[in-house]
Amino acid sequence: xxxxxxxxxxxxxxxxxxxxxxxxxxxxxxxxxxxxxxxxxxxxxxxxxxxxxxxxxxxxxxxxxxxxxxxxxxxxxxxxxxxxxxxxxxxxxxxxxxxxxxxxxxxxxxxxxxxxxxxxxxxxxxxxxxxxxxxxxxxxxxxxxxxxxxxxxxxxxxxxxxxxxxxxxxxxxxxxxxxxxxxxxxxxxxxxxxxxxxxxxxxxxxxxxxxxxxxxxxxxxxxxxxxxxxxxxxxxxxxxxxxxxxxxxxxxxxxxxxxxxxxxxxxxxxxxxxxxxxxxxxxxxxxxxxxxxxxxxxxxxxxxxxxxxxxxxxxxxxxxxxxxxx
Ligand SMILES: [Fe+2]
Ligand SMILES: [Fe+2]
Numbered sequence: 305x306x307x308x309x310x311x312x313x314x315x316x317x318x319x320x321x322x323x324x325x326x327x328x329x330x331x332x333x334x335x336x337x338x339x340x341x342x343x344x345x346x347x348x349x350x351x352x353x354x355x356x357x358x359x360x361x362x363x364x365x366x367x368x369x370x371x372x373x374x375x376x377x378x379x380x381x382x383x384x385x386x387x388x389x390x391x392x393x394x395x396x397x398x399x400x401x402x403x404x405x406x407x408x409x410x411x412x413x414x415x416x417x418x419x420x421x422x423x424x425x426x427x428x429x430x431x432x433x434x435x436x437x438x439x440x441x442x443x444x445x446x447x448x449x450x451x452x453x454x455x456x457x458x459x460x461x462x463x464x465x466x467x468x469x470x471x472x473x474x475x476x477x478x479x480x481x482x483x484x485x486x487x488x489x490x491x492x493x494x495x496x497x498x499x500x501x502x503x504x505x506x507x508x509x510x511x512x513x514x515x516x517x518x519x520x521x522x523x524x525x526x527x528x529x530x531x532x533x534x535x536x537x538x539x540x541x542x543x544x545x546x547x548x549x550x551x552x553x554x555x556x557x558x559x560x561x562x563x564x565x566x567x568x569x570x571x572x573x574x575x576x577x578x579x580x581x582x583x584x585x586x587x588x589x590x591x592x593x594x595x596x597x598x599x600x601x602x603x604x605x606x607x608x609x610x611x612x613x614x615x616x617x618x619x620x621x622x623x624x625x626x627x628x629x630x
Pocket of ligand 2: 415468471500501504
């Protein structure tokens with residue numbers, strides 16, 4: 305059987321459990337939080353006062369903080385792009401609505417609230433040039449992306465396991481900074497988003513675990529492939545209006561690194577967490593090539609920590625069109 309056919313078989317085999325996994329890892333619409341739970345209610349007279357408070361508290365947060373929040377929001381708002389990508393993965397059948405495509409839609413439904421709540425908050429904050437932000441979001445959706453996973457479910461689930469943990473870390477750190485500056489409402493909002501990301505991370509890691517149980521060699525090689533080429537953010541093609549594709553991304557990630565929201569050390573920590581979670585070192589039922597991949601992966605974090613120590617981040621803020629200078 306070809307590798308592709310084996311993957312299709314595995315996806316089909318696991319599909320019978322997906323319904324249960326949706327129940328385990330996602331929350332029904334009637335029970336889950338919605339963006340307005342964390343925003344001023346515009347039907348009430350108290351609205352103006354609450355908005356005024358948001359605007360006052362927003363003045364306490366520094367320039368780099370707003371840049372990071374904007375970049376995070378745009379990443380979340382581009383979710384439709386990721387949905388269409390995942391719908392095209394082998395074994396996910398969008399037309400006949402199998403378990404996998406239901407997972408993808410319902411996951412997207414949860415994710416959609418993240419961009420929504422962040423967008424509304426940024427709009428009310430008065431700190432952000434929303435028109436420039438909106439243009440970047442449209443560019444990002446227009447430009448699409450290539451995360452190097454092809455249509456391979458194994459690689460895609462490694463990617464999402466990684467990415468969900470990365471978004472958990474960054475929303476959680478943003479929450480901590482907001483709390484430190486006395487902005488409890490924003491802290492609460494970002495903390496609850498990070499909670500969603502952690503659930504999603506557990507779900508995708510569970511998928512990978514199940515694949516390891518039935519197709520260990522191919523799963524190991526897919527994990528190795530993804531780590532060798534490095535996991536790139538979905539917002540990798542980020543750009544501001546008038547610029548070339550991807551030009552804003554590096555400065556955005558420098559900014560996140562400078563304020564400690566997401567660093568190159570975090571990248572390696574995530575890799576180590578995945579290695580531990582999937583118990584990579586103890587997977588033995590492997591072909592020769594997969595054994596080599598396992599041994600490579602086991603040594604990778606140590607090597608990467610050494611490299612990340614040497615990375616120098618520019619000290620001064622980069623001027624984005626999204627946020628006016630403080
Ligand atoms: Fe999200
Ligand atoms: Fe998520």
